[in-house]
Amino acid sequence: MEQEASTQPSTQASTQASTIGGEAGRPLGKRATKRLAVEADILRVAREHLATDGAAALSLRAVARDLGMVSSGIYRYVESRDELLTRLIIDSYWSLASAVRAAHDAVPVDEFDARWDALGRALRAWALEHPHDFALIYGSPVPDYEAPAERTEEAGTAVIALLVGLLEDVRRAGRLPDPDRLGLVAARADGGVGELLESPLFASTGLHAVELAQGIAAWTLLLGAVTSEVFAQLGPLPDGEALFDCLLSVSRRCVIEPAGD
Amino acid sequence: MEQEASTQPSTQASTQASTIGGEAGRPLGKRATKRLAVEADILRVAREHLATDGAAALSLRAVARDLGMVSSGIYRYVESRDELLTRLIIDSYWSLASAVRAAHDAVPVDEFDARWDALGRALRAWALEHPHDFALIYGSPVPDYEAPAERTEEAGTAVIALLVGLLEDVRRAGRLPDPDRLGLVAARADGGVGELLESPLFASTGLHAVELAQGIAAWTLLLGAVTSEVFAQLGPLPDGEALFDCLLSVSRRCVIEPAGD
DNA sequence: GATAAATGTGAGCACCGCTCTTGATTTTTG
DNA sequence: CAAAAATCAAGAGCGGTGCTCACATTTATC
Numbered sequence: 417m418e419q420e421a422s423t424q425p426s427t428q429a430s431t432q433a434s435t436i437g438g439e440a441g442r443p444l445g446k447r448a449t450k451r452l453a454v455e456a457d458i459l460r461v462a463r464e465h466l467a468t469d470g471a472a473a474l475s476l477r478a479v480a481r482d483l484g485m486v487s488s489g490i491y492r493y494v495e496s497r498d499e500l501l502t503r504l505i506i507d508s509y510w511s512l513a514s515a516v517r518a519a520h521d522a523v524p525v526d527e528f529d530a531r532w533d534a535l536g537r538a539l540r541a542w543a544l545e546h547p548h549d550f551a552l553i554y555g556s557p558v559p560d561y562e563a564p565a566e567r568t569e570e571a572g573t574a575v576i577a578l579l580v581g582l583l584e585d586v587r588r589a590g591r592l593p594d595p596d597r598l599g600l601v602a603a604r605a606d607g608g609v610g611e612l613l614e615s616p617l618f619a620s621t622g623l624h625a626v627e628l629a630q631g632i633a634a635w636t637l638l639l640g641a642v643t644s645e646v647f648a649q650l651g652p653l654p655d656g657e658a659l660f661d662c663l664l665s666v667s668r669r670c671v672i673e674p675a676g677d
Numbered sequence: 678m679e680q681e682a683s684t685q686p687s688t689q690a691s692t693q694a695s696t697i698g699g700e701a702g703r704p705l706g707k708r709a710t711k712r713l714a715v716e717a718d719i720l721r722v723a724r725e726h727l728a729t730d731g732a733a734a735l736s737l738r739a740v741a742r743d744l745g746m747v748s749s750g751i752y753r754y755v756e757s758r759d760e761l762l763t764r765l766i767i768d769s770y771w772s773l774a775s776a777v778r779a780a781h782d783a784v785p786v787d788e789f790d791a792r793w794d795a796l797g798r799a800l801r802a803w804a805l806e807h808p809h810d811f812a813l814i815y816g817s818p819v820p821d822y823e824a825p826a827e828r829t830e831e832a833g834t835a836v837i838a839l840l841v842g843l844l845e846d847v848r849r850a851g852r853l854p855d856p857d858r859l860g861l862v863a864a865r866a867d868g869g870v871g872e873l874l875e876s877p878l879f880a881s882t883g884l885h886a887v888e889l890a891q892g893i894a895a896w897t898l899l900l901g902a903v904t905s906e907v908f909a910q911l912g913p914l915p916d917g918e919a920l921f922d923c924l925l926s927v928s929r930r931c932v933i934e935p936a937g938d
Numbered sequence: 939g940a941t942a943a944a945t946g947t948g949a950g951c952a953c954c955g956c957t958c959t960t961g962a963t964t965t966t967t968g
Numbered sequence: 969c970a971a972a973a974a975t976c977a978a979g980a981g982c983g984g985t986g987c988t989c990a991c992a993t994t995t996a997t998c
Binding site: 599607 | 813868905910911927
Binding site for chain 4: 708712746747748749750753
């Protein structure tokens with residue numbers, strides 16, 4: 417499983433992609449290397465435009481202009497505006513996933529509470545730092561066209577996979593809270609998420625439907641808290657972090673029983 | 678203050694707005710009546726375009742064309758595209774509020790659980806029925822420009838007000854759950870939502886910070902659940918309603934203690 | 939070096955938001 | 969009732985967008 421982390425470009429920071437020698441064969445002629453460079457450049461300035469003006473204002477012509485090429489020239493590298501957006505979505509997913517993973521991995525595996533908090537706080541921090549990227553992946557589907565699931569699925573699952581891993585660790589340690597206390601009815605949960613358990617993400621786990629439902633509740637609350645803050649749905653908040661901490665702890669209680677025993 | 682219940686047009690269904698006799702004075706000349714009719718028409722077809730193609734694809738020119746007027750003519754009635762969007766946002770808020778209120782009011786006031794469920798289910802039903810409207814008000818802020826808060830606040834608060842009302846009824850009945858069980862730390866909650874209590878929405882209520890935090894947690898989970906389903910953030914779901922019921926009951930447990938006593 | 943493929947260039951189409959001018963219509967005022 | 973003021977429809981026009989096409993240029997391959 418898990419071959420080499422697939423592609424995972426994440427143009428976010430690193431830009432150089434021109435001098436890579438390629439897998440094996442020929443050493444990449446000057447045309448191929450330039451193409452790689454231009455492709456990376458396009459993604460880079462597209463990312464800049466996204467960060468400053470948002471996805472709605474992203475313009476292929478403007479990107480081309482910034483790169484000193486004629487407007488029509490960019491179509492040699494990008495099929496359409498939608499395709500560029502799809503690439504940005506995937507890139508944002510990877511960026512988020514790596515940020516969350518880094519924070520997550522910095523916590524000892526047996527400290528469940530701290531792991532959950534690290535996960536949640538990293539998500540929030542990333543979202544506040546890249547609001548437009550966050551809007552791109554967790555906001556309303558941008559135009560009429562929606563990103564093809566088969567291209568975003570792998571990247572989009574990366575964050576959830578961390579959560580699932582934690583969830584299973586908690587389950588194995590017998591620290592899952594009582595579903596009934598949360599208000600979860602087993603039968604209803606089974607109908608709601610039962611089939612989800614057969615997807616590749618969960619197939620290898622020993623999670624039950626109710627347990628997955630707990631995880632989904634926690635994740636929904638967490639994501640809702642971040643969305644609410646980034647989009648300012650509750651108006652300007654005096655202390656966003658304090659409120660988030662509250663919601664974070666509530667969400668934590670959905671999947672982790674307090675240690676006191 | 679508060680003249681005549683503000684405006685609250687809600688073009689959603691009813692369209693006729695031409696033959697209203699006006700408040701008192703003159704009986705509205707043929708020019709004024711036609712203006713009202715045109716304004717209503719614009720909002721109506723804008724709504725249709727929104728429902729079919731989404732906010733991103735909304736075009737003033739297209740609306741004007743549908744109404745048989747020259748593209749520039751629409752600027753006599755609408756200041757700009759953003760202003761049209763603002764109107765649609767406000768209208769959507771009212772539409773949602775009235776839908777939720779209707780469901781909410783159909784439940785006896787002392788049946789807290791049923792009231793919460795009615796509220797949540799009405800929210801979900803409306804969102805699934807008007808996904809683009811939902812995206813408009815609870816999705817990512819559309820373009821770079823965001824709707825002026827002073828114009829959307831009143832309408833946007835209407836739904837929350839219902840929740841606050843229920844929350845206070847529950848508190849008065851002593852049915853609020855133990856905050857500590859939810860994981861809410863009083864001090865943290867006080868910092869996070871303390872200042873919010875002074876806003877007009879909460880000033881007249883006797884809610885404490887922790888109690889408000891519970892309400893926010895419940896609302897965040899509820900809205901997150903709807904958002905997740907409408908935007909298909911978890912991929913295609915086998916039974917969205919069943920999963921929503923699970924999350925609905927979890928959110929309910931944040932504000933209402935089970936009756937068994 | 940000739941041929942084929944990939945790339946840069948510019949014109950052009952249809953659409954968009956938005957402004958301005960011109961002339962017609964309606965309302966208000968004297 | 970007539971003149972003045974406000975309102976309106978209509979069209980041209982500006983700069984912007986996504987995207988296509990024909991053409992010239994450069995690179996890679998035979």
